[in-house]
Amino acid sequence: MSAPLARLHQQLPQLVLRTDDDSRQHYGLDWTRYYQPAPLAVALPATVAEVQGIVRWAREHRVALVPSGGRTGLSGGAVAASGELVVSFERMNRIGDFDRVARTVQCEAGVVTAALQQYASGKGLYYPVDFASSGSSQLGGNIATNAGGIKVIRYGMTREWVAGLSVVTGTGELLELNRGLAKNNTGYDFRHLFIGSEGTLGFVVGACMKLTLPPPPQAVLLLALPALADVMRVFEVFREGVSLSAYEFFSDQALGHVLARGQLAAPFEVRAPFYVLLELDDPMHSGDDSALKLFERCLEQGWVLDGVLSQSAQQAQQLWAYRESISESITPYTPYKNDIAVTISRVPAFIASLDALLAANYPDFEVIWYGHIGDGNLHINVLKPPALALAAFRDACEQVNEQVFALVRDFGGSMSAEHGVGLLKRDYLPVSRSAQEIEMMQGIKKVFDPDGIMNPGKLLP
Template sequence: MSPPLARLHQTLPQLVLRTDEDSLRHYGQDWTRYYPPAPLAIAMPATVAEVQGIVRWAREHKVALVPSGGRTGLSGGAVAANGELVVSFERMNRIGSFDRIARTVQCEPGVVTAALQQYAADKGLCYPVDFASSGSSQIGGNIATNAGGIKVIRYGMTREWVAGLTVVTGAGELLELNRGLAKNNTGYDFRHLFIGSEGTLGFVVGATMRLTLPPAPQAVLLLALPALADVMRVFEVFREGITLSAFEFFSDQALGHVLARGHLPPPFEARAPFYVLLELDDPAHAGDATALKLFERCLEQGWVLDGVMSLSLQHARELWAYRESISESITPYTPYKNDIAVNISRVPAFIASLDALLAANYPDFEVIWYGHIGDGNLHINVLKPSALPLEAFRDACEQVNEQVFALVRDFGGSMSAEHGVGLLKRDYLSVSRSEQEIALMRSLKSAFDPDGIMNPGKLLV
């Protein structure tokens, strides 16, 4: 054990520290897989006092800190590749006091998203933020990245559900932000600075999360479409005619990778170029007739080729599996991901331009399209050919990035809609942020993290 680590162990004797190779590899990376992990050690605090002690030690010994939650991020935000101390919050996983009147619950940062969802359901309520990684992602990480997911069109991002935060800053200070209040008009709301900050200002050590009433019973509709341009036409028809909780799309190439795993049967007799999955209100099956009419309208226009509607809760889960299995099914191909967004009114024109750009620039790579297109968010995944070295593949993708992000800039969009900036997109921050904004972001980081120890190199250069 190095002298600094020995000092940390002496200062915090109850703190769990791991230095074995398996732990360093496991906790030192996220899903990006572009950066070989090389952390100093893994610290696993169980209390707020231990987190404060870690930060104070890090300031004294000038050791960088990297937060670790479920490590399901896709931008390198949780990567420790330069001798940083990883701070894993998986031992701080308790759900605390519940306020039924306020519909809030206190959580430690290591609470898994699905555990909070189940807790809310057991109380007759709902935590509606959801994504494919809900079984492993953690609330602290969701807050640090302002995670979105599959139901943003109805419930918004994680930000909408954070009533209060407890944070430890890069100076080791403990701050209570907003204290769960519904109204608190007393100046700057630092809570919102920490939401989406990717651990660069400090660590979330507690959160008061809002819950809501469960939605009406939901039905799921999976549709096969002949063309990418038809996706938003179908969206407009259904959004005007029925209450949507989710509107997802994916390409036939994406479905092909899901089916290749052998876990699911083909959803239709004949394959189609594109698919959309809708989740919609269906109280006592009253929505069936409405959904059928909307489907028939799209069918008549030639925007839809086929469709299937869930017949039970289990059937709905099976239909969702076609969409939620995509990311896992392509992970072995080390995909280069672009997570971009534009205003939904500009999606059709943006898609047409982007489709032409990708076809021209990625002729030899397989490109997988999917995303939460109902909120303007597209996920473009370029798969690495097995024979191509990782660095050569990444260089090729980054050359095309310049054109992709130029298009995003022209459309007034975001170069990172929900995955965060991290390491992978850090050098492209100016696509979505002005020089003045970036300068202010640096000033804020200096104020909260005077020694620059909090997740350095992520988000900001």
């Protein structure tokens, strides 16, 4: 054990510290596969006081700190590749005080998303932020990246569900932000600075999370479409006629990778170029036939080729599996991911331009399209050919990035809709932020993290 680590152990004798190679590899990397983890060690605090002690030690010894939650990020935000100390919050996973009147609950940073969802259900309430990684992602990471997921069009991003935050800054101070208040008009709301800050200002150690009433019983409608342009036509029709909780889309290539795993049967007898998945209030429960009428209208227009409506909760879950299995099914291909967004009204024109650009620039690569298109968010995944070296593949993708992001800029969009910026997209931040904004962001970081030890190299150029 190095002298600084020995000093940390002396100062915090109850702190769990791991220095073995397996732990350093495991905790030093998120779902991004373009970096080799090389952390100094891994700290697993169990209390806020231990987190504060870690930060004060890091300031004294000039050691960089990298936060670690469920490590499900896709932008390298939780990567420790340069001798940093990883701070894992998995032991701080307690759910505390519940306020039934306010519909809020106190959670530590390491609470797994699915655990909060289950807790809310047990209280007759609902936590709506959801995504494929909900079984392993943690609230601290969700808050640090302002995670979105599959139900943004009805419930918004994580930001909407944070009533209060407990954070430890880069100076080791504990700040209690907003304290769960519904109304608090007393100047700057630092809570919203920390949401989406990717651990660069300080560490989220706890949160007061909002809950809500459960939605009516939901059904899932999976539709087969002949063309990419029809995706938004169908969205406009259904959004006007029914209450949507989710509107997802994916290409036939994406479905092909899901089916190749052999766990799901093809949803339709004849494959189609594109598919959309809608989650909506169950027509069988409400007795409302609006969804069926809208489906028939889309069929008549030629925008839809086929469809299936879930008849049970189990079938709804099976239909969701076609969408939620995509990321896992393409992971072996080391995909290069772009997570971009434009305003919903500009999606059709943007898709047309982007489709032409990708076809021209990636003729030899397989490109997988999917995303939460009902909120303007597209996930573009370029798959690495087996024979191509990883470095050469990444270089090829980043050359095309310049054109993709120029298009995003022209449409006034975001180069990172929900995955964060991290290491992978850091140098592209000027696509979505002006020079003046970036300068101000750097100034804000210096206020909360004057020594630059909090997740350095992430988010900010």
